[in-house]
Amino acid sequence: MSLTDNLNTQRITLCQALAEEEGARIDALLSELRSADIAEIFGAILADDEGSSRTLALMEHLPLERRASVLGHLPDNTQRTLAEALGDEDLLMILEEMGSDERADLFNLLDEDYRQRLLRRMARRERQELKRLASYEEGTAGAIMTTDYVAIPSGMTVSQAMMRVRQTAPDAETVYQLYIVDSHGRLAGTLSLRQLMVAPPGGQIDSLMIRDVIHAPVDEVQEEVARIVARYDLLALPVVDGDARLVGIVTHDDALDVVESEATEDIHKGMSIGTLEDGVSRVPLWSLYRKRVTWLVLLVFANLFSGAGIAYFEETIAAQVALVFFLPLLIGSGGNAGAQAATLMVRGMATGEVGIKDWGKLMGREMLVAGSLGLTMALAVAPIGVMRGGEALALVVAMSMVTIVLFGSVLGMCLPFLLDHLGWDPATASAPLVTTLIDASGVLIYFGIATTILGT
Amino acid sequence: MSLTDNLNTQRITLCQALAEEEGARIDALLSELRSADIAEIFGAILADDEGSSRTLALMEHLPLERRASVLGHLPDNTQRTLAEALGDEDLLMILEEMGSDERADLFNLLDEDYRQRLLRRMARRERQELKRLASYEEGTAGAIMTTDYVAIPSGMTVSQAMMRVRQTAPDAETVYQLYIVDSHGRLAGTLSLRQLMVAPPGGQIDSLMIRDVIHAPVDEVQEEVARIVARYDLLALPVVDGDARLVGIVTHDDALDVVESEATEDIHKGMSIGTLEDGVSRVPLWSLYRKRVTWLVLLVFANLFSGAGIAYFEETIAAQVALVFFLPLLIGSGGNAGAQAATLMVRGMATGEVGIKDWGKLMGREMLVAGSLGLTMALAVAPIGVMRGGEALALVVAMSMVTIVLFGSVLGMCLPFLLDHLGWDPATASAPLVTTLIDASGVLIYFGIATTILGT
Numbered sequence: 073m074s075l076t077d078n079l080n081t082q083r084i085t086l087c088q089a090l091a092e093e094e095g096a097r098i099d100a101l102l103s104e105l106r107s108a109d110i111a112e113i114f115g116a117i118l119a120d121d122e123g124s125s126r127t128l129a130l131m132e133h134l135p136l137e138r139r140a141s142v143l144g145h146l147p148d149n150t151q152r153t154l155a156e157a158l159g160d161e162d163l164l165m166i167l168e169e170m171g172s173d174e175r176a177d178l179f180n181l182l183d184e185d186y187r188q189r190l191l192r193r194m195a196r197r198e199r200q201e202l203k204r205l206a207s208y209e210e211g212t213a214g215a216i217m218t219t220d221y222v223a224i225p226s227g228m229t230v231s232q233a234m235m236r237v238r239q240t241a242p243d244a245e246t247v248y249q250l251y252i253v254d255s256h257g258r259l260a261g262t263l264s265l266r267q268l269m270v271a272p273p274g275g276q277i278d279s280l281m282i283r284d285v286i287h288a289p290v291d292e293v294q295e296e297v298a299r300i301v302a303r304y305d306l307l308a309l310p311v312v313d314g315d316a317r318l319v320g321i322v323t324h325d326d327a328l329d330v331v332e333s334e335a336t337e338d339i340h341k342g343m344s345i346g347t348l349e350d351g352v353s354r355v356p357l358w359s360l361y362r363k364r365v366t367w368l369v370l371l372v373f374a375n376l377f378s379g380a381g382i383a384y385f386e387e388t389i390a391a392q393v394a395l396v397f398f399l400p401l402l403i404g405s406g407g408n409a410g411a412q413a414a415t416l417m418v419r420g421m422a423t424g425e426v427g428i429k430d431w432g433k434l435m436g437r438e439m440l441v442a443g444s445l446g447l448t449m450a451l452a453v454a455p456i457g458v459m460r461g462g463e464a465l466a467l468v469v470a471m472s473m474v475t476i477v478l479f480g481s482v483l484g485m486c487l488p489f490l491l492d493h494l495g496w497d498p499a500t501a502s503a504p505l506v507t508t509l510i511d512a513s514g515v516l517i518y519f520g521i522a523t524t525i526l527g528t
Numbered sequence: 529m530s531l532t533d534n535l536n537t538q539r540i541t542l543c544q545a546l547a548e549e550e551g552a553r554i555d556a557l558l559s560e561l562r563s564a565d566i567a568e569i570f571g572a573i574l575a576d577d578e579g580s581s582r583t584l585a586l587m588e589h590l591p592l593e594r595r596a597s598v599l600g601h602l603p604d605n606t607q608r609t610l611a612e613a614l615g616d617e618d619l620l621m622i623l624e625e626m627g628s629d630e631r632a633d634l635f636n637l638l639d640e641d642y643r644q645r646l647l648r649r650m651a652r653r654e655r656q657e658l659k660r661l662a663s664y665e666e667g668t669a670g671a672i673m674t675t676d677y678v679a680i681p682s683g684m685t686v687s688q689a690m691m692r693v694r695q696t697a698p699d700a701e702t703v704y705q706l707y708i709v710d711s712h713g714r715l716a717g718t719l720s721l722r723q724l725m726v727a728p729p730g731g732q733i734d735s736l737m738i739r740d741v742i743h744a745p746v747d748e749v750q751e752e753v754a755r756i757v758a759r760y761d762l763l764a765l766p767v768v769d770g771d772a773r774l775v776g777i778v779t780h781d782d783a784l785d786v787v788e789s790e791a792t793e794d795i796h797k798g799m800s801i802g803t804l805e806d807g808v809s810r811v812p813l814w815s816l817y818r819k820r821v822t823w824l825v826l827l828v829f830a831n832l833f834s835g836a837g838i839a840y841f842e843e844t845i846a847a848q849v850a851l852v853f854f855l856p857l858l859i860g861s862g863g864n865a866g867a868q869a870a871t872l873m874v875r876g877m878a879t880g881e882v883g884i885k886d887w888g889k890l891m892g893r894e895m896l897v898a899g900s901l902g903l904t905m906a907l908a909v910a911p912i913g914v915m916r917g918g919e920a921l922a923l924v925v926a927m928s929m930v931t932i933v934l935f936g937s938v939l940g941m942c943l944p945f946l947l948d949h950l951g952w953d954p955a956t957a958s959a960p961l962v963t964t965l966i967d968a969s970g971v972l973i974y975f976g977i978a979t980t981i982l983g984t
Contacts, residue, residue, distance in 0.1 A: 076880075076883055076885070080885075104740075106742075106760060108759050108760055108761075237725070238725060238726060247722050247725075248704045248721070248722075265704070265721070266703050266704075269693070269694060269703075270694060284560075286562075301784070302781070302784050302785065302788060303564050304562060304564055305564075305781035306781075307763075307780075324763075324780045324781070324784070325758070325761035325762075325780070327784065328754075328757070328758050328780070328783065328784050328787060329758065331784060331787050331788055331791070332758060332787055332791075332879065335787070335788075335791030335794075335795075336875055336879065338791075338795065339791075339794065339795055339798065339871060339875045340871065340872070340875070342795065342798065342799075342871070342959075343798075343864075343867050343868045343871040343959065344864065344868070345868050345871070345872065351876065351879075351881040351882075352872045352873070352875075352876045352881065352882065352890075353876065353881060353882050353886055353889065353890060353893075357893060357896055357897055360893070360897050361897050361900050361901065364865070364868050364897070364901060365900075365901055365904055367864075368861065368864055368865060368868075368901060368904075368905060369904060369905060369908050371860070371861070371864060372857060372861055372905050372908050372909055373908070375856055375857035375860050375861065376857065376912065378856035378857060378860070379853040379854060379856065379857055379912075382852050382853050382855070382856070383850075383853050383916075386849050386850075386852075389849055389852060390846070390849050393842050393845055393846050394839075394842075396838050396842075396845060396852060396855075397835040397838050397839055398835060399838070399852075399855065399856075400831055400834035400835065400838070400855075400856075400859060400967045400968075400971065401828060401831035401832065401834060401835055403856060404827070404831050404834070404963065404964060404967055405824065405827070405828055405831065407960075407963070408799075408800065408823075408824055408827060408960040408963075408964075409820070409824060411799050411959060411960065412799045412800070412801050412820050412824075412960075415795060415796065415798070415799040415801070416796070416801065416808045417808070419792055419795045419796070419808075420807065420808045420809065423788065423792065423807075424532075425807040425808065425809060426807075426808065426809050427532055429532070429536075430809055433809065434808075434809060437809075437813060437816070440813055441813055441816050441817050441820065444817050444821075445817065445820060445821055445824060448821055448824075448825060449824060449825060449828050452825050452828050452829070453828055456832065456835075460839075503798075503799065503867060503959045504863075504864040504867065504868075507860065507863070507864075507963070508860055508864075511856045511860055512856075515856065
């Protein structure tokens, strides 16, 4: 909170200084701020009507390197707006200053005409590099990797390698993990700067390096890349192409961003919301509508099964209207327990903790837990059954509760595995889908038990 | 998947080699595995009956440093089991070899008697350090920080600092970010190893260092610590005590673990599941039951409000049993839309994207989106209303749909802000809670509209 408040104050001060044309004050204010914070302030200014002209004026006060860094920190929508407001000349200079991964990301946000115009003005080698990096599919290692790493040719001595590190230092994303490549550009080994620093200067890199390097193929999905970085506590993960050639590295900060954004995506999916291209407060309304409406409407139709169940038992209901009292409670409880079971599995699968091989063991565990949950909830609701309709009704309600909770939980637990087995995303087993399925089953179970015990 | 299969194979091979007492083969197998992978294999072996004796026998084959690393990678439950199976002597040696943060974590897992026994055998300074680190509250910067950092006394030259880095290298968690402290131990500045390497050897650290260091107080919550590391792309975040003295650092890999585990916690909370102390496949059944049952039972009682609403309209229902057909559909749809709205807000607040100041703007956005969602769903369901009961029923159902979806979404959107304002965790606005609240309101809205339009 205090950071946000603080940035709000800074934004107002900056805009005042701009209105009063106090250039020196703007310089001083900006020099005290970090790029991530300036990006947040610019984002807020850009949301205003005359935002882009004011932001451009403020940009003028930043040194080129900082402009590149601030632009890289902006969310996609805002980054595009600002990039389009900049002139070709300015944007080209900024692009050159950006890290290779951020450059490719920004490039992919621009429209085709603009991209062609920029490409024509670049040097050939730069153009090829950018086109290659921009071509990797979103959500893969290739799309999040940077090409600004320190590669050491196999055969160097420690002191030669150290010299190389010093030379590359200003440009590389990280100089703390070095990658040794053979004459074909293939990844041959790795060495940390720490190891290099304590090695004898005349030593051979090839005899010091670790040959068994953890790496990822360029088309690996970004979740898996982040998982590997987390599992082995890596500073960076080298990425190789189909010929085992080193083509980039994914650094720890990008892995952290992936974990954060994948978690958001998973949380949204758990409520049947599609992947948003920006934060909830910034994404266009039409997009937010589309990402929410699909499953909501599908589930309206799925809910007709509940209606059909009720229609089938209409006579039982007409004879015992008191039964309706417990309907939302029973199907709601089953839905809640089932959604819990599904969510536990989906998250376990996402973090790699559970897999299809654990299904049998997990099924046994879920039946024990869900049975106990159902019994507890039946005990809670039975007295109310007695109060509203006597012991027979209490028996119907309690039996239904146990059955619905147990059935719902097992259904919720199995659905992610089933979806995974069919090649779907297990996260499709969202709370809304699971509760809708359990609603329909719950209606049948409840009125089925009621008809049997109470008669029609 | 393939990693898991691979580790399974390795586990079986290791156990065979152990049964056949082929020591050299065990050594060879273990030397090819990484600590995180050995930890996973040991975890699987420990789950067996005779697991701990077999794991201890395998441990014997690891060099001391690797034992410490493997133990640190194990989940809490398993770590405790194994630590208790080790003798005092062995455990003390391993503890000494561990990073200071992992040592304190493991120490906190042991029972009081064991802890006292171990403390008595430690040197005084070691004992004090361990007691101090173990005393920080779980979930704070203090509990996840390490004290193995490189501190450079203010006043040193570049070459003196470089010497210090070389001396500390084997023990420090990271040598790539250096922290400069004044004579009182206060954090005075920071310098990256990269900057140090390109500086003139005779230069003064104090004139090179960055004085405005991003840092966290020792009692800062770990989510915020991870957020700062992510926001500013840090390798490590220095942690200071109340007197501004440097007391530790939180490294990027620990921040990544926090983001991962906080996401799991948030996802579980979103389904009203309490924080599990271990993975879903390993946590004791009794604990899993307790973490799920609380809210489920509370919501059974909350659901009685739906029942009460139904009881109030029993005459309307008895006169028009066809109304029940649409009940699960309408309250389910409202619940789904409301749970979506709540989830979007809770996640936005967790990532720091939205705050109470955005409430007005978000409210306007939600009303537009939810209104459109409600209209779309009403259009989908209206024809079915005509089919089952004519135009009057269709009108009731369509009007109820729009009202319930709009009301549910606004309720779902506001609840996290309200909870936050009251000092509760916004994530308490879970899908089960929101849908239960909307169920009860939906019953009143639906039958209220029905009574008005159709008469009793």
